[in-house]
Amino acid sequence: MKCTFPHMGNTYIPLKALLQELGHEVVVPPTCSQHTLSIGAAHSPETACLPLKVTIGNFLEAEQLGAEVAIMAGGTGPCRFGFYGQVQRETLRDMGSRLEIIVLEPPAGGWRGLISQIDRLRGSLPWSAVLKALQIAWAKFQAIDAIEAAVWRARPVAAEPAKVDAALAQILNRLDAAASLRSIKITVKEGVAELQGLQEPGRTPWLRVGLVGEIYTLLEPFVNLDIERMLGHSRVLVEKNIQIGHWVKHHLLFAFLQPHKQKKLTRKAKGYLGGPVGGHGLESVSHTIDFARSGVDGVLHLLPFTCMPELVAQSALANVSRDLGIPVMTLVLDEQTGEAGYETRIEAFLDLLSRRRQAKQEVAAR
């Protein structure tokens, strides 16, 4: 089968490895672009959230490159993401597209369905090969986390931030090419060392900013206009508690082993949010509280327009911001987001944070 999948930041690397190890030909959709969004938005429901539009665009572009089957994750609510697969399938069907969509649902959607879908992907491979494929994908997921974290640390203190971008692209290419667990490990080790080497000794970041919000907008640079890079080049140290490897680890593998995790988050958000509201709404609130306590200068909250869980979080964040004295700015993203206006808002926010920091230092110096 010629398989494809939607883009979400660097997740294409582990997903490609997984499917290749399972013996499928993989068509990675072209990197998300204005074209992806345009064709996606043209065929999606008007008021659907942004990720749906971009992923439909991904599928259409991948189909032109010869993809036959698209792999998609599913869900059981209450976030809209759980119905993406259905809407994508119907949309493509009405367009006369031949792309078949396989939706991998978590167990609550019915074990039998999931097993038969996995069996289709497995084909005639022995389970030992499947295990190896999973191991490699797992290692690559974790590798991405480590590399991204190193990039966040390196950019604001690098002699030339542009060199970090170039190094990142190369490291990701090497990771993509790495075929064994050993070579993945080496790639990460060398990559992190290389990124550290680009740092200018003695230099400190201008500001520290935490990123919270909806996972897709946090991970996909096309959608958030590469906010991490923008901040890094402005000498801002980025902190983010949602990363793909971490997400895979906690949601796909250990979710059922850690029922207390949600409770812990709820306890932290007490007084602001009464419980989980789907998606990453609860995480946004409790991570902002964490960031405030760890002393970051400010928090940026990202969400796609009309995102249900994050809208609830947004209203709670206003109070978190006031009570804990931490500036929070919400950035709503959709296909109309203009780069210039977006950058201006972020620059103004950073200026505000910097003034605030100066004022604090002056008070402390007195």
Place this chain on the structure above:
Amino acid sequence: MVKDLVRIGIPQALAYHDYGELWSSFFVDLGVEVVLSPATNKSIVDAGVKLAADGTCLPVKTFYGHAAYLAEIPDLDYIFVPRIIGVRPKEFICPKFMGLPDLIENGLKRASPRVLAPEIDLRSNWWKSYAVIARMAMTIGVNPWQAVHRYHQALISYGNEQAEDLTAPSFVGPGELTIGVIGHRYLVQDKHLSMDLLGKLKALGVNVVPGYDLPRELVHTKARNWPKQMFWRSGRIAFGVARSFLEHQPCVVDGAIYVAAFSCGTDSMVGDLVEREFRRQGMPILTVNLDEHTGEAGLLTRLEAFVDLIRWRTDASEMHVSTHG
């Protein structure tokens, strides 16, 4: 001076349209004074729009307005905003309902009166809700045993109502056409928000079948005839209602109108899937997206055009005249 009665305000919006009577009689039976916000009007919507975040849907914005109205009433002890997670197994209401008390509390800047927010989750372990009710009763200072007893009775009577529901009401009216309406009850039933869409249709000489009046069990059974089980309650009902209309049960319909709230997350997906299915099966469907900027004249024109279109269609098919001339 000791105040003799606890006063609780209930916003006449969202879930009130489904459960309002139950709530009011529950509190009144416990000796609590219930104050209702008025039916939605322009000033309530305007107040809500000011308080809510930009991307919020119209019904939730309106809910803010109702709560703000109640917050202005002197001596009101609580505003009742239950946190409804789900009322049937494997379904949620919607994320905004799950966070509604937080939205209101944050929106009103925690001014008095306080928000009374029992967490209603009947998806599994429904018995836990009894403890929730007892705790709520203690918070407001009424006898918890009595409250639990009343709650239990209400659950049973609601269940009986569902059983009686199986006998379908008659939807046949004087009009020549019958149009089904799919959409949240809190949107369609609210005459201000929906600009009296049902009344407008009736004035056009059409029999109207509001989806929320269909027998509940029929709707839930029909909702299973879609490829994937819907996990939102409103979506499940919309799916079930849509199937009922497509299969002409319990009555024959000539077309349907999907009433959606702009930026409603569930409508954006459900409405799309329903619309596609109607198109495939060749039944006319009109999607009306409502927000605070929707103009009444524009809505009326669309409804008239839609009704005319169905009329021509049925005339043409009855006369067996080709529309190509």
